[in-house]
Amino acid sequence: MAPVLPFLDIVAASKRFGVATVLDGVGIGVARGEFVSLLGPSGCGKTTLLRIIAGLLTPDDGTVRLDGEDITRKPPHRRDIGVVFQNYALFPHLTVSENIAFGLQSRRVDRDEIRKAVAGLLDLVHLTEFADRSVRLLSGGQQQRVAVARALAVKPKLLLFDEPFSALDRKLREVMQIELKRLLREVAATAIFVTHDQDEALTMSDRVAVMNRGAIDQFAEPAAVYHRPATSFALGFVGLSTRLAGTVRDAPSNGEVLVETSIGSVRGAGGFVTGTPVIVGIRPERIRIGTGSGNSAKATLTDVVFQGSKTFLHFAASSGDQFLVETSDPPRIGLEPGSVLDLTWSVEDTLLYPTESTR
Amino acid sequence: MIPPEKLKASQIGLLAVPAVAYLVIFYVLPLTWLLAHSFAGRSGFTFDSYARFFADPFNWRVIGNTLRIASLVTLVCLVVGYPVAVALAQAHGIAQVVLLASIILPLSIGVIVKAFAWQIVLRRDGVVSQALMALGIWDEPQRLLFTETGLVLGAANVFLPFMILPIYSVVKLIDARLSEAAATLGATPAYRFLRITLPLTLPGIVTGVTFVFSLAVSMFVIPSLLIGDRFQTLATLTGRAFLMMRDEQLGSTTAVVLLAFAVTVVIASTWLVRRLGSTE
Amino acid sequence: MTFAERASSITVWVVATAAVVFLLTPLVVTVIASFGSSSVFTLPPAGWSTRWFERLPTTQGLLASVTASIQIAAYSTLISLVLGTLCAIALVRGQFRGREAIATLLVSPLMVPGLVIGVAMLQAFREYGLRDVWASLLFAHVVITLPYVVRTVLAALSLFDFTLIDAARTLGCSYPGALRKVLVPALSPAFLTSGMFAFLASMDNYPISIFFTDAWTKTLPIQMLQYVEERPDPTIAAISTGLILLALIALVISDRLVGLRRLADF
Numbered sequence: 043m044a045p046v047l048p049f050l051d052i053v054a055a056s057k058r059f060g061v062a063t064v065l066d067g068v069g070i071g072v073a074r075g076e077f078v079s080l081l082g083p084s085g086c087g088k089t090t091l092l093r094i095i096a097g098l099l100t101p102d103d104g105t106v107r108l109d110g111e112d113i114t115r116k117p118p119h120r121r122d123i124g125v126v127f128q129n130y131a132l133f134p135h136l137t138v139s140e141n142i143a144f145g146l147q148s149r150r151v152d153r154d155e156i157r158k159a160v161a162g163l164l165d166l167v168h169l170t171e172f173a174d175r176s177v178r179l180l181s182g183g184q185q186q187r188v189a190v191a192r193a194l195a196v197k198p199k200l201l202l203f204d205e206p207f208s209a210l211d212r213k214l215r216e217v218m219q220i221e222l223k224r225l226l227r228e229v230a231a232t233a234i235f236v237t238h239d240q241d242e243a244l245t246m247s248d249r250v251a252v253m254n255r256g257a258i259d260q261f262a263e264p265a266a267v268y269h270r271p272a273t274s275f276a277l278g279f280v281g282l283s284t285r286l287a288g289t290v291r292d293a294p295s296n297g298e299v300l301v302e303t304s305i306g307s308v309r310g311a312g313g314f315v316t317g318t319p320v321i322v323g324i325r326p327e328r329i330r331i332g333t334g335s336g337n338s339a340k341a342t343l344t345d346v347v348f349q350g351s352k353t354f355l356h357f358a359a360s361s362g363d364q365f366l367v368e369t370s371d372p373p374r375i376g377l378e379p380g381s382v383l384d385l386t387w388s389v390e391d392t393l394l395y396p397t398e399s400t401r
Numbered sequence: 402m403i404p405p406e407k408l409k410a411s412q413i414g415l416l417a418v419p420a421v422a423y424l425v426i427f428y429v430l431p432l433t434w435l436l437a438h439s440f441a442g443r444s445g446f447t448f449d450s451y452a453r454f455f456a457d458p459f460n461w462r463v464i465g466n467t468l469r470i471a472s473l474v475t476l477v478c479l480v481v482g483y484p485v486a487v488a489l490a491q492a493h494g495i496a497q498v499v500l501l502a503s504i505i506l507p508l509s510i511g512v513i514v515k516a517f518a519w520q521i522v523l524r525r526d527g528v529v530s531q532a533l534m535a536l537g538i539w540d541e542p543q544r545l546l547f548t549e550t551g552l553v554l555g556a557a558n559v560f561l562p563f564m565i566l567p568i569y570s571v572v573k574l575i576d577a578r579l580s581e582a583a584a585t586l587g588a589t590p591a592y593r594f595l596r597i598t599l600p601l602t603l604p605g606i607v608t609g610v611t612f613v614f615s616l617a618v619s620m621f622v623i624p625s626l627l628i629g630d631r632f633q634t635l636a637t638l639t640g641r642a643f644l645m646m647r648d649e650q651l652g653s654t655t656a657v658v659l660l661a662f663a664v665t666v667v668i669a670s671t672w673l674v675r676r677l678g679s680t681e
Numbered sequence: 682m683t684f685a686e687r688a689s690s691i692t693v694w695v696v697a698t699a700a701v702v703f704l705l706t707p708l709v710v711t712v713i714a715s716f717g718s719s720s721v722f723t724l725p726p727a728g729w730s731t732r733w734f735e736r737l738p739t740t741q742g743l744l745a746s747v748t749a750s751i752q753i754a755a756y757s758t759l760i761s762l763v764l765g766t767l768c769a770i771a772l773v774r775g776q777f778r779g780r781e782a783i784a785t786l787l788v789s790p791l792m793v794p795g796l797v798i799g800v801a802m803l804q805a806f807r808e809y810g811l812r813d814v815w816a817s818l819l820f821a822h823v824v825i826t827l828p829y830v831v832r833t834v835l836a837a838l839s840l841f842d843f844t845l846i847d848a849a850r851t852l853g854c855s856y857p858g859a860l861r862k863v864l865v866p867a868l869s870p871a872f873l874t875s876g877m878f879a880f881l882a883s884m885d886n887y888p889i890s891i892f893f894t895d896a897w898t899k900t901l902p903i904q905m906l907q908y909v910e911e912r913p914d915p916t917i918a919a920i921s922t923g924l925i926l927l928a929l930i931a932l933v934i935s936d937r938l939v940g941l942r943r944l945a946d947f
Contacts, residue, residue, distance in 0.1 A: 096581075096585055097584075098584075098585075117683045117686075118581070118584040118585050119583075119586075119587050119588055119589055119590075120587075122587075123585060124585060124586070125581070125582065125585040127578050127581070127582060129578065131576060131578040131581065131582040133579060133582075133583075133597060134601070144583065144586055144588070145586030148583075148586060148587050148588040148589070148592050148596075149587055192582075193585070196586060196587055404850075413770065413771055413774045413775040413776075414776070414777040415771070416767040416768065416770050417767070417771035417772060417775070417783060419764050419768070420764040420765060420767065420768035420787060420827065420831070421768070421783060421786070421787075423764060423823065423824075424787065424827070427802065427805075427821070427824050428790060428802075428824045430805060431798075431802045431804065431806075432793075432798070432801045434801065434804060434808070435797070435800060435801040435804065435805075481696060481699075481703075482700075484692070484693045484696040484697060484700075485696060485697050485700045487693055488693050488694060488697035489697070489945075491693075492697075497942075498941065500697060500701065501941045501942065501944075501945055502932065502941065503700075503701045503705050504704065504945070505932060505941065505945065506705075506708065506925075506928060506929065506932055507704050507705070507707070507708065508881075509881050509928035509931060509932060510707075510708065510885075510924060510925055510928050511884065511885035511901075511902055511905075511924060512902075513885075513887065513902050513906055513909075513921075514707070514711060514905075514921040514925070515707040517917055517918075518706070518710045518711045518714075518921070519707055521711075521714055522706060522710055558704065558706070561700065561703070561704060562704070569945065570945070589685070590683060590685045591685065615792055615794075618794065619794030619795060619797070619888075621795075621796055621887065622887050622888075622902075622906070636794060636796050636888075639797070640796060640888075640891070643800060644891065649804070652800060653800065653804075656797045656800045656801070657797075659796065659797055660793065660794065660797045663792060663793060663797070664793075
């Protein structure tokens with residue numbers, strides 16, 4: 043049986059602006075009904091990729107296929123893809139209802155049908171009382187919901203979100219994230235969500251695409267991206283970590299290598315050749331205070347940061363390297379800054395990456 | 402100088418007094434007297450001069466001329482000016498500089514220079530005639546001077562920047578994302594123009610139309626040079642009444658009628674702009 | 682881009698190019714005509730000559746009218762800048778009723794037909810007993826230049842952040858000093874553009890100036906129209922070319938100082 047193509051299939055998409063390559067042969071496949079995030083810092087190409095999917099930009103190379111159809115050269119108004127913009131882009135001269143109805147009106151849908159659809163959507167986003175209000179008078183969160191309802195009105199095959207919550211404050215953002223997921227589940231939509239906020243991406247997505255300088259470093263479930271980041275960039279961008287510089291000293295054939303760092307020898311998994319400069323990474327919640335059978339180090343406690351359900355302990359080794367330890371159950375005694383403590387973590391939690399020369 | 406915290410807000414208002422007083426003396430009072438004198442008869446308040454004015458069919462022709470030419474000029478400016486304003490908003494680099502310069506430079510030149518140039522252009526052996534003959538539209542040279550067509554062309558040329566600039570200032574404020582959003586919702590380019598761009602540029606259009614229509618209604622030099630004495634507008638009639646016929650009564654009457662038209666246009670457009678702003 | 686988008690894009694640019702040609706036609710024609718050798722206008726000219734320019738300095742009445750126009754324009758612009766700025770400050774910072782009405786009043790001369798204002802002033806100045814032509818011209822021209830100043834300075838002041846003056850004072854400036862170092866530089870583009878438009882409006886004005894003219898005092902537009910009526914030869918084109926050149930220089934200077942786009946902020 044032939045392999046099933048993804049619902050949204052992007053192959054080798056490239057885009058250059060002048061001498062700068064903003065997207066470098068990017069490919070990604072999204073399944074129907076999936077919620078995928080494009081996560082990365084500004085300039086990584088995530089918005090450019092989104093605009094290419096929407097049809098607002100044409101790629102220099104590569105193809106975009108949606109539901110089996112090649113839409114690479116199709117103009118945006120014939121793509122059946124909804125977009126929620128960063129600043130919402132609500133039509134200022136129209137009311138809430140008129141904004142939501144816009145897409146249906148442009149398709150000459152019957153007026154009664156439009157009225158019913160708009161009423162249903164207003165109910166879905168809890169904005170029924172605002173139906174005839176001018177969109178200019180709404181708060182950020184309300185405008186956000188109108189923008190989503192407007193995009194949903196035409197029942198698009200795919201929904202694109204361009205950092206829709208970046209203008210909202212944190213509490214509102216968390217509320218909106220939950221609401222949006224609920225909404226999307228109700229309409230069984232396929233969605234691609236662009237954000238630079240890694241918490242947002244990890245919370246909402248079925249899969250996360252970590253983007254860096256025009257390429258996708260890793261495309262996997264949130265847990266995989268967090269626990270097994272594929273590149274040192276992904277390690278640094280998603281979550282917190284301790285990072286040490288080292289060189290591979292010995293590479294026995296069992297898949298483990300011995301790395302020489304400034305705090306001593308460290309064992310980790312990876313197929314590296316002796317002499318390769320590497321970066322050693324450890325997630326903070328994987329380091330324990332005390333001794334154990336894995337890797338270890340001695341370090342001086344410099345700072346204790348209490349954050350409610352978890353506490354961060356900052357350490358400095360004699361070499362100057364910083365260690366970050368996260369614990370939800372900090373020891374009662376021995377936690378004065380200045381005390382020298384043993385730290386230990388397992389070999390399988392030791393992540394190794396080649397030291398990147400700038401790409 | 403007294404720092405602001407020591408001044409009451411109402412005292413700052415006193416700074417407006419010199420300008421307002423000046424205008425009252427040299428502008429408001431004269432206009433009021435003009436209005437008053439036009440109603441003055443031998444025995445007090447009277448509509449006589451207006452009755453005489455409106456009883457004469459010649460004057461109705463004059464009013465018709467004035468409105469007809471002004472409307473045509475406004476129409477031409479709107480049809481030509483709107484695309485130019487859009488182009489200006491989209492242009493960058495050299496194109497933008499050229500466009501801007503060719504709009505602003507003529508504004509800095511007097512109307513007499515331009516009207517005089519159009520005299521040369523519209524003559525029987527002028528540039529327009531030669532061009533149209535070269536294109537095959539005309540069989541023999543004709544003159545556009547002293548015709549309404551020539552007048553409309555010349556006036557539109559002078560007033561075009563006053564249509565372009567207000568529309569441009571509104572067009573460049575429109576968020577580019579709005580058209581993109583409309584496209585992603587399925588709107589064709591034509592639909593986007595009709596339902597998004599046009600409504601949002603309407604305030605600029607109203608301002609431009611108001612400017613041009615007011616200017617066209619009151620223009621004096623351009624018709625004098627381009628169409629001559631056989632064709633009278635309210636403005637040229639007023640000028641003639643004062644400068645040639647020495648009939649100040651007639652001149653005042655026509656001046657007030659002209660004023661009434663101008664004021665009506667401005668009030669109507671202000672109301673319209675306000676309504677456009679509050680409907681949404 | 683779809684076909685429709687491409688077609689409309691091309692149309693817009695064709696119209697824009699045609700408009701540029703249209704707008705520049707009178708200027709180009711004038712300059713060409715001023716270099717023609719015959720005293721009758723033919724385009725293209727039969728021969729080339731600069732004699733119309735050479736005759737300018739000795740043309741009767743030209744120097745006097747140019748001087749008169751420049752003087753009136755300069756003085757009235759100056760007076761308008763002072764009166765207008767004070768008024769704009771009052772409108773932005775003051776709190777009194779009728780601010781909108783006053784603003785409308787100050788801008789209204791732009792909307793009233795110049796001829797009507799001229800007629801009204803003619804009769805009113807007679808009542809006032811004002812017979813001096815030069816003074817009448819000055820008083821009249823302030824009325825028409827004031828709106829340009831008020832409108833532009835008002836817009837600039839509305840956008841100005843007055844807490845900058847407070848900041849300057851907390852940093853050690855006196856109040857007048859803060860005004861000079863913070864407010865004036867922020868307003869200078871507005872002064873420049875409004876001053877330029879006001880000056881040009883005054884230099885170009887015909888419908889009001891026509892009522893205040895005598896054998897000794899004539900503004901340039903009046904004088905030029907007289908030339909057109911008395912002896913229509915390329916002398917007028919030569920004068921016009923001079924004016925075009927001046928306008929061009931003024932435009933370039935303004936562009937260097939404030940940028941062409943700011944001039945377009947109508």
